[in-house]
Amino acid sequence: MRLGWRQNSVVLIKKGAEASLYLETWHDRKVIMKRRLPKKYRIPELDNMIRSQRTTHEPHIMHKAKEAGVPTPTILMVDVADANIVMEFVEGKQVKEVLDAVSKEERLSLCRLIGKMIGRLHKNGIIHGDLTTSNMILTPYGKVVFVDFGLSERSVELEPKGVDLHLMKRTLNSTHYKHAKECFKAIMDGYAESVGEKETKQVTAKIREIEKRGRYVADRE
Amino acid sequence: MPKKKPSHSYCLGIESTADDFGAAVVSFDGKVLSNANDAYLPKEGGIHPREAARHHAEVSEKVLAEAFETASVKPREISLVAFSQGPGLGPCLRTGATAARALASYLAVPLVGVNHCVGHIEIGKLATGAVDPVTLYVSGGNTIVSAFEAGKYRIFGETLDIAMGNCLDVFARAVGLQQRKGAPFGAVVEELARKGKKFVSLPYTVKGMDLSFSGLHTAAVNAFESNKGTVEDICYSLQEVAFSMLTEVTERALAHTQKPEVLLTGGVAANKKLQSMLKVVADEHGARFCVVPLKLAADNGAMIAWAGILAYNSGISTPIEKSFVNVKWRLEEVYAPWVEAK
Numbered sequence: 001m002r003l004g005w006r007q008n009s010v011v012l013i014k015k016g017a018e019a020s021l022y023l024e025t026w027h028d029r030k031v032i033m034k035r036r037l038p039k040k041y042r043i044p045e046l047d048n049m050i051r052s053q054r055t056t057h058e059p060h061i062m063h064k065a066k067e068a069g070v071p072t073p074t075i076l077m078v079d080v081a082d083a084n085i086v087m088e089f090v091e092g093k094q095v096k097e098v099l100d101a102v103s104k105e106e107r108l109s110l111c112r113l114i115g116k117m118i119g120r121l122h123k124n125g126i127i128h129g130d131l132t133t134s135n136m137i138l139t140p141y142g143k144v145v146f147v148d149f150g151l152s153e154r155s156v157e158l159e160p161k162g163v164d165l166h167l168m169k170r171t172l173n174s175t176h177y178k179h180a181k182e183c184f185k186a187i188m189d190g191y192a193e194s195v196g197e198k199e200t201k202q203v204t205a206k207i208r209e210i211e212k213r214g215r216y217v218a219d220r221e
Numbered sequence: 222m223p224k225k226k227p228s229h230s231y232c233l234g235i236e237s238t239a240d241d242f243g244a245a246v247v248s249f250d251g252k253v254l255s256n257a258n259d260a261y262l263p264k265e266g267g268i269h270p271r272e273a274a275r276h277h278a279e280v281s282e283k284v285l286a287e288a289f290e291t292a293s294v295k296p297r298e299i300s301l302v303a304f305s306q307g308p309g310l311g312p313c314l315r316t317g318a319t320a321a322r323a324l325a326s327y328l329a330v331p332l333v334g335v336n337h338c339v340g341h342i343e344i345g346k347l348a349t350g351a352v353d354p355v356t357l358y359v360s361g362g363n364t365i366v367s368a369f370e371a372g373k374y375r376i377f378g379e380t381l382d383i384a385m386g387n388c389l390d391v392f393a394r395a396v397g398l399q400q401r402k403g404a405p406f407g408a409v410v411e412e413l414a415r416k417g418k419k420f421v422s423l424p425y426t427v428k429g430m431d432l433s434f435s436g437l438h439t440a441a442v443n444a445f446e447s448n449k450g451t452v453e454d455i456c457y458s459l460q461e462v463a464f465s466m467l468t469e470v471t472e473r474a475l476a477h478t479q480k481p482e483v484l485l486t487g488g489v490a491a492n493k494k495l496q497s498m499l500k501v502v503a504d505e506h507g508a509r510f511c512v513v514p515l516k517l518a519a520d521n522g523a524m525i526a527w528a529g530i531l532a533y534n535s536g537i538s539t540p541i542e543k544s545f546v547n548v549k550w551r552l553e554e555v556y557a558p559w560v561e562a563k
Contacts, residue, residue, distance in 0.1 A: 017476035018469070040505070041498040042465045045420045050465075129429055151429050163429075 018054075019150055026086060031076060034058075034150075036083035051083035054150070059085060061126060061152045068124035070117045071145040090147065092139035099133055099176050099183065107179060111186035113144055118165065118187070119194025121146075122203075127153045127160040131168040133175060162206030165191075169207065231294050232301040232533075233324065234526025235285075237317025238309025238337045239362055240268050242277040244285045245522030246292035246299070249530055251347055254292035256516065256523045257284045262402070267390065274312035281320050288522065299328055303529020306334030306539070307550035309362065314546035322541050333529040334539040337520075338363060338552040341513075342374060343531060344524035345486035349511035355480045357471045357499065360487035360520070361386035364432060366470050367552060368478045369560050376553050377474040378430035385463060386489050388434035392459060395442045396452055405519075410456045411492050417457020421450045425462050430473060432466050464495045472502045485512045488519040531559040 013032075014021040022033045036051040038044075055078060062072040074088040095114070099107060114136060121128055128135075129151030137145045153160065168187065172180040192200040229248070236243035240263075245256040261276035263269060289296060304321030307314055318334075325332035341363075342356050355368045355377075364380040383391070386407060393406035398413075400406045423440045426433040441459045445452060475483060483503040485496060490513050503510035517523060532538075535558040 017473040039465075039469070041468050041501040043420060043461050045422075046425070046461055046465055049422065050425055153428060 016150075023089065026076070029076075030089040032073065032087050032089050034085040034087070052080045055080050055083045055085060058149050058152070059087075061149050061154070064124065064154075065121060065126055065146065065149070068120045068126060070120050071139075071143050072149070073145060073147060090137045090139065090145045092137040092145065094134050095136040095138055095144065096133035096175060098138055100178060104179075104182075108182065108186045110138065110144070111183045112190035112193075115187035115190025116193050117144055117146065117190075118168070119191040122161045122164070122191075123195050125154050125156045127155050127164050129153060129164065131164055132171040158202060158206050161203050162210050165203060166207050166210045229298075230300045231292070231298055232303055232526040232530045233285075233288070233296075233299045234335075234522040234524070234529055235302070235304040235317045235321045236337075236340070236520050236522045236525045237277050237313050237320075238305050238307070238520060239313055240273055241520040242280050242284055242317070243520060243522035243525075244281075244288035245526050246288055246294050247523055247526035247530065249300075249534070251527065251530075253517075253523045253527075254294060255288045255290075256521050257287035257291065258521060259284050260402075262400075266394070268310065270310040270312045273310065274316045277313055277316040281316070285320070285324075296324070296328060299324075300330055301333060301529060301533050302328070302330055303333045303335050303525050303533075304544075305337045305340065305525050306544070307337065307547035309337055309546075309548060311546065311548045314548065318544060318546050322544060326541060331533065331538040332541060332544060333533050333537060334544055335525045335528045335532065336550055336552060336555045337525075338365060338367075339374065339555055339557065340524035340528040341486045342367070342484070343528040344517050344521075345484045345490075345511065345513040347527055348514050348517055349484065351482045351484045351509070351511040353480055354482035354484035354511060355471060355475045355478055355508075356484045356486060357467060358487045359385045359467065359485075359489035359495070361390060363487065364434070364467070365552060366430070366467075366474045368474060368480055369557070370478070372556055372558070372561065373553050374555065374557060376551075377477070378432065378470040381428065381431050381433045382435040383438065385434060385467065386487075388438045388463065389459070389489070392438050392441050396445045396455070398452075405488070407489055407492060410460065411494065413453045414456040414460045414494065417451070417453040417455070419450050419454040419457075420461065421454055421458040423458055423462045425466060427466050427469055430470055432470060434463065437463060460492075460494055464492075464498050467495065468498045468502055471499060472506070475502065475506050475508060480508065482509045482511055485510075486518065487513075490518045491515050531557075535559040 011023040013023050019034050019036045024031055024033050038047050059075045059078050065072045073090050077086040135148045169184050172183050232247050234245045240261045243258040246254045259280040261273040302321050302325040304317050341358050358365045362384050364385045366378040367374045367376050389410050390406045393410055398409050421444050424436050441455055445455045496512050500510045
């Protein structure tokens, strides 16, 4: 570890197939460190290339999201050689925890806000790639911060937008099934505020088509 | 529960989705008694569906006779005919389906249409003893990561364009390699890759859980034509990149589903390099790594017969008037009640 890491309070908070998240203290700040550990099955030349590409890509697209008006964690340091990203620890609660706990009014306005943010991403050619309620953090100031852009990509096509929102819908159906219908409707209302009615209609039709395809049925959270 | 068939019941399986025409006799207790095959080898280029279908029609009598002979089973002793109903090349599928319909009605036994992808998964499970695996099915026509979930084999990731095996084939042809009987392009590329020394950078395309190989194929051919490395180096690099992509997606599915096994099946499963990479991931996740034996890896009649038996035993059969082939039959459209019946 370099650059003044304090190793005394390192907590692994999420171990994914592609990257792991650690909660740490860095220059007296509470931070998240996202580490892409080497994969033994890949030859080092390829492994280093992939990890450094993704380590560069993710902060870049997070920055693009900020430009689009969507809050994302502040990036504090990018260490391309070691494939580590240090970013702000966002205070707040995962939308997953609050969505079912708040009043109907608050829930719907939260969903409209989420939809509005997703609309801003899509309007600016950003596909999040993993829109679940655990990847959104509601701050004490009422903002929704989008995290984990590890699977994100740039695209203005209808298909990935549909896939993105379809995952959102599926998450609601599996994790927030009591309110799934009203929540998704509110999300699409918010989405329309950002991208307009015409585009929303096209995306909605796309989502329906994806559902009919029967693909993406197996749940992935 | 349907009545369990005695072990002396036999199923004839007919496979004809692409370049292979296969016929096999499998007993209802899961013994592969014969597995006859004749592959169409194009003089140049890829598989011409009509030419392949013509080949299948020509060899069908010979292959069927061989299947019965090797198994020492008479046609009259067959109690079920299974055929590959899709996905695949229309003309080829129809040739196999025609033979299957004729035999089933002549012998007055039930007919069952089998999904080709289900066949590959089920024969892999039968041969390796895997019960509930994450399956990587890689062949000339398909590239699918799947796992069983709520009644069906769900697709977790798949190719967005060409199949893994197709990528290797088209690359090999473009750089002037020759395939031989018993050594298809995949094996030729694998041989050369072992002698490769230098890694040539090629595009690595994983989109979420899905894969893309068409850009990789083009880049590999371009790298060869612009002398970025020897043909051995390019084969080595192509395999490293493509197989790393496959392994990454398989690992994601494994991490998500927490299944106890990883099963590698399909024609490309014969590749030792791919096997070793998947084994690393399986070991890291505490899953057992299973690979389909070589003789059951490529398209074959035995897998169709076995999947047919499983389906039939859970009450599924295909009336002749509903036995149209389905060239785009997706894996996750198939209800697989036999998996939960265990």
